[in-house]
Amino acid sequence: MNHFQYRDKVLFAEGVAVPEIAAAVGTPFYLYSAATLRRHFSAFDQAFAGIAHQTCFAVKSCSNIAILRLFAQLGGGADIVSGGELYRALKAGIEPGKIVYSGVGKTEAEIDQALAAEILMFNLESSQELAVVQERAAALGKRARISFRVNPDVDPQTHAYISTGLAKNKFGIPIAEALAVYRQARQLSHVEIVGVSCHIGSQLTQVSPFIDTVAKLKDFLARLAAEGIAIRYLDIGGGLGIRYAQESPPEPAAYGAAIRQALGEMACTLILEPGRVIVGNAGILVTKVLFTKTGQKKFIVVDAGMNDLARPSLYDAHHEIVPVVRGEVAAEVADLVGPICETGDFLARGRELPAAGAGDLLAVLSAGAYGFTMSSNYNSRPRVAEVLVNGDQFHQIRRRETYEDLVRGETIPDFLV
Numbered sequence: 001m002n003h004f005q006y007r008d009k010v011l012f013a014e015g016v017a018v019p020e021i022a023a024a025v026g027t028p029f030y031l032y033s034a035a036t037l038r039r040h041f042s043a044f045d046q047a048f049a050g051i052a053h054q055t056c057f058a059v060k061s062c063s064n065i066a067i068l069r070l071f072a073q074l075g076g077g078a079d080i081v082s083g084g085e086l087y088r089a090l091k092a093g094i095e096p097g098k099i100v101y102s103g104v105g106k107t108e109a110e111i112d113q114a115l116a117a118e119i120l121m122f123n124l125e126s127s128q129e130l131a132v133v134q135e136r137a138a139a140l141g142k143r144a145r146i147s148f149r150v151n152p153d154v155d156p157q158t159h160a161y162i163s164t165g166l167a168k169n170k171f172g173i174p175i176a177e178a179l180a181v182y183r184q185a186r187q188l189s190h191v192e193i194v195g196v197s198c199h200i201g202s203q204l205t206q207v208s209p210f211i212d213t214v215a216k217l218k219d220f221l222a223r224l225a226a227e228g229i230a231i232r233y234l235d236i237g238g239g240l241g242i243r244y245a246q247e248s249p250p251e252p253a254a255y256g257a258a259i260r261q262a263l264g265e266m267a268c269t270l271i272l273e274p275g276r277v278i279v280g281n282a283g284i285l286v287t288k289v290l291f292t293k294t295g296q297k298k299f300i301v302v303d304a305g306m307n308d309l310a311r312p313s314l315y316d317a318h319h320e321i322v323p324v325v326r327g328e329v330a331a332e333v334a335d336l337v338g339p340i341c342e343t344g345d346f347l348a349r350g351r352e353l354p355a356a357g358a359g360d361l362l363a364v365l366s367a368g369a370y371g372f373t374m375s376s377n378y379n380s381r382p383r384v385a386e387v388l389v390n391g392d393q394f395h396q397i398r399r400r401e402t403y404e405d406l407v408r409g410e411t412i413p414d415f416l417v
């Protein structure tokens with residue numbers, strides 16, 4: 001359920017007509033609904049009500065500080081994967097004690113930054129990383145709280161690029177080898193073992209891979225306990241999918257119930273790292289038709305391209321396309337393409353699309369996750385504005401970039417002057 005609905009023929013975000021926003025901020029722009037964000041966060045978090053848990057929103061899916069602040073107000077923490085995301089999370093007011101740091105390649109500078117902030121824990125991915133964290137924590141006179149990300153070798157049955165929990169993926173430590181790194185960590189002076197973590201992939205549409213993972217994690221916790229290693233946090237990652245088109249992923253409540261059942265009695269706090277399931281259907285991309293072309297195929301050329309929304313090009317992902325103002329003319333099969341000089345620059349291909357002409361606005365749905373955050377300046381296109389609607393008000397939470405922004409940080413060296 002989201003708050004992008006038609007009133008008569010016009011698409012509204014909560015109480016605001018989308019054309020009104022387009023007139024004020026120009027196109028293209030990302031548009032999020034605060035009511036939808038709150039609703040999705042709470043639905044997810046409530047699925048774990050009654051057991052000790054912390055929902056740590058996966059910042060990489062949608063990282064605007066206004067949206068992070070909204071989740072912070074609902075008690076949300078953050079799952080970060082870089083120093084930049086740590087900076088954002090702190091700036092947004094997320095408590096350091098609710099931040100977990102994932103990722104396979106943290107730098108010394110990033111580790112120092114997270115130690116200084118006193119985050120909840122580092123999810124480590126190798127014994128080399130453990131050695132660096134020990135060394136940096138010793139240098140700074142800190143004790144790093146750590147978990148290891150274990151790789152359970154479970155097939156999440158999703159797109160190959162977003163599968164992470166298979167033995168062949170670069171992520172985590174094979175669960176069969178993980179005991180050895182825990183034994184190693186136990187010897188170290190400046191790390192404190194507090195958790196076990198895992199994240200098997202993204203856009204999962206079934207619960208069974210999660211359940212298989214939980215079973216393997218439970219076995220592993222028992223082996224740790226037998227060695228006298230007590231765990232305070234079990235982090236099961238994110239990955240719950242959303243409906244883009246025909247998928248029917250489990251609702252958060254069903255996902256939560258299945259996980260709770262699989263976990264049974266547990267002495268530690270559960271950590272969850274949802275991204276897409278909270279923000280995916282809480283955001284849309286609004287774009288304007290520039291031209292239409294009819295040759296062998298029909299093309300609708302819009303002002304948003306693969307640099308603004310990479311998912312269709314990158315994963316061949318499907319996003320529903322709807323008119324911002326519904327017309328009378330029937331849909332027709334066309335490709336929806338952007339202005340970028342690449343044949344891979346499309347938002348939809350060979351699809352029944354609303355009949356649209358120059359100047360018409362179209363909405364690309366389910367664009368809230370991995371939309372703006374994956375956008376780039378390719379073709380020297382300024383990144384688009386982000387707008388947050390709250391009731392009958394809208395707020396620009398990121399202004400459109402300017403040409404000045406494009407060259408900020410670039411210099412012409414003396415020998416060229």
Ligand SMILES: *Cc1c(COP(=O)(O)O)cnc(C)c1O
Pocket residue numbers: 058060061079081102103199201202203237238239240273274275276277369
């Ligand atoms: C990307 C990522 C997530 C979030 O995944 P979603 O599919 O958006 O829920 C959570 N944890 C880790 C470690 C990730 O890399």
